[in-house]
Amino acid sequence: MEKNNKTDKELLGKGLKRMGICLVLMFMGPTLLHLSLDNDDKPLYIPLLIVAIILCIAAIVMLYIGLNTILNSIFKKK
Template sequence: MEENNRTDKDVLVKGLKQMGICLLLMFAGPTLLHLTLDNDDKPLYIPLLIISILLCIAAIAFLFIGINTILNSIFKRKK
């Protein structure tokens, strides 16, 4: 009986795409947060603050999801 422990390339590509989205969010979220906190007298202060915090949280979520997907592609066995 032969075990097939090779990396699932489709799942690996999916994980790398998620890490790419994470990278974009890691720059967009803090940049928008910094710009928002510098202009606290503007009328869109609260909505931009909420959006920037959500982008930062999404970056962290995509980081964990992407790493988990990459590890699943490497270590999971196909049945």
């Protein structure tokens, strides 16, 4: 009975890359949201607000995907 409980390093690297993308999105989304809400009299208010909300949602999605990938690399058996 040999258990193969080694971490899949390639999958772990992919998960860490996704977490890095999430970190960038976590700063870009709220920053753009703050900038767009401060300048509500400018003509690009609505498009910038939409892009900021999409980036915030993308950060949450990438966080979920990245954590799921890391956990799969650690606990999933081949």
